[in-house]
Amino acid sequence: MASNPNILEIAKLAGVSKSTAARALSGHPNVSAKSRKLVEAAAASAGYQRNHVAAALRTGRIGVFGLVVRDIANPFWAELARGAQDEAEANGRSVIVLNSDWDAAREERHVASLLSTQVEGILISPVTRCLELVRSETPMVALGSAGEGSPNTSYVRTDVDQGVRLGLGHLLARGHRRIGFIVGRSDRRAYRHLMSAIKATTAAYSVDASGFMFEEGDYFPASGEAAASRMLDCAGPTITAVFAANDLMALGAMRAARARQLDVPADLSIVGMDGIEAGTFTHPVLTTVVKPATAMGREAVRALLREIREGGARTRSTLPCTLRTGGTVSTIAVRSRDVIETVVEGEI
Amino acid sequence: MASNPNILEIAKLAGVSKSTAARALSGHPNVSAKSRKLVEAAAASAGYQRNHVAAALRTGRIGVFGLVVRDIANPFWAELARGAQDEAEANGRSVIVLNSDWDAAREERHVASLLSTQVEGILISPVTRCLELVRSETPMVALGSAGEGSPNTSYVRTDVDQGVRLGLGHLLARGHRRIGFIVGRSDRRAYRHLMSAIKATTAAYSVDASGFMFEEGDYFPASGEAAASRMLDCAGPTITAVFAANDLMALGAMRAARARQLDVPADLSIVGMDGIEAGTFTHPVLTTVVKPATAMGREAVRALLREIREGGARTRSTLPCTLRTGGTVSTIAVRSRDVIETVVEGEI
DNA sequence: ATGAAAGCGCTAACAG
């Protein structure tokens, strides 16, 4: 077998012109059944493979999306990437994944590189407000709350308010009042979202927030362990529960508890967010607010396709979370009458 | 800002010819300092972005590798992908990840699609012996033992013999003789490798293998749980330890033990393989044979680059495993004198 | 329905 035959050779083999061959191969209607048969046979026998690069140069459509995430090794993002890839594949596209590692410069380089690779669209979970940077015509969908700033950007995010209502509500309904929150870096939009959601849920439960503690983490397990340790070791009445902004930090917090011989959930309750599989292997299983990672990835690609198809149509989806009830939350004795027992858990 | 300017416009803007502009932009030596300045200024002011697709069509080098794995959501492969991406990025390449989901047809489609996308090289953890399929000139590196069949294929694998010596040796050295093995599907090469490694270690320890049980799994947690359940529930003297071919199945086995109120490790010891992070969140921490996932990804990309650079140089690397000692293995009473205590654990 | 011909934007000979 010779090196890759091109469309001209196929055309010759089939005894038609290059254009007819091209039309036949790309399923164009204006081709006689006979020519089509001929071309298909020739292509098959010669092992023809269309050169997508050449086609892309001509059409400007390369069939590749770029996905820029903080870290593909984080199971949540791996899962999301999975969803994006599946949806892309179903639409004849593929996905290039790039890690920014929380580094704004790296992220910018990635975006630039994707743009010059002529990707058809970009999915990005931005570290910075680099969204302005992407004022090229390339369609873009932000993952998470970062897209909200620029009014002209599509995004797919989860409903943080609703998620916190599920997770924090679960704790409040079980009588927890001294709660340690492990949140993200305070300079990020996600942080503000979380804080306002916490405030909202607290208000909905008419609960006094004076027993709340807050610690920052970086979404990695070690930071969750450190944050939980700081709260458990500090003077004064200790916390009865931890609510972490993601599962990896929640799992870190479980480690901190164990290191102090604290029983989970008897001595310390823990609730995470994300719903990664790792949380199902612990004992007890981590109670967590599950974000629909796969669906987010799929939906983001769909938004991209829509934007490509309909020339600039913006999509803004907010997906609901669910609560996975594991065994890391205990009900503690109700000490005062201000606990509202009527607030239903598991609400949407 | 107008739509993407091309190199000709930059050349005009800089007052030089297209080729001089191209040379300046690609860092070619034969350009006067003055022209280079001019071109760079023009490019910057016009916001020029090189069209990689056009360049790729001309040079045949697209700067993209394809990585075909079973499931990117499996932490081991996500980690490996991470390593591959990092190394690719360091060499000005990016990588497209495709999931085969253990489906040979899907895998073949992916490979075909990658080839027609003109990727520079393919990393693949093959489901089938589809390696023959890739008899194109496209450089290819197999991940794992699958590459061994075709003598003309590069591969990067872990040293299974050494890994099993570490993991199984750890159990044998602690007196375990009734061991349940959870292995992969028996029609795959990895299975045969594992079995022969088990035989070798057993021989090295001069141990009687009559207490061994074998169950097949599919590398997902549920199958590990099911396999362990079958072994724990079967009549006769029960197993004291489980050795699983990957961590996800080992974690499934931990669940099976817990469901039966068995204490790990007092009632059942467990050893896994892979070294995924999820195993560090359990209590006790999973003892496991750590495969160097990130290094494998990096090394695979390096092999690809070498093959590209040196035109067909084949690379065959075998990377060593290490043992992560968690708390899932107990020492059981030595019942006979045939336990060789002198075999050192943690050997390389 | 088909063929001829014109590029997509870039690189790489080849001359100067």
Next chain:
DNA sequence: CTGTTAGCGCTTTCAT
């Protein structure tokens, strides 16, 4: 060191 020129393989008018 610089400019001219010829394509890479494909899609897509525009005639026929």
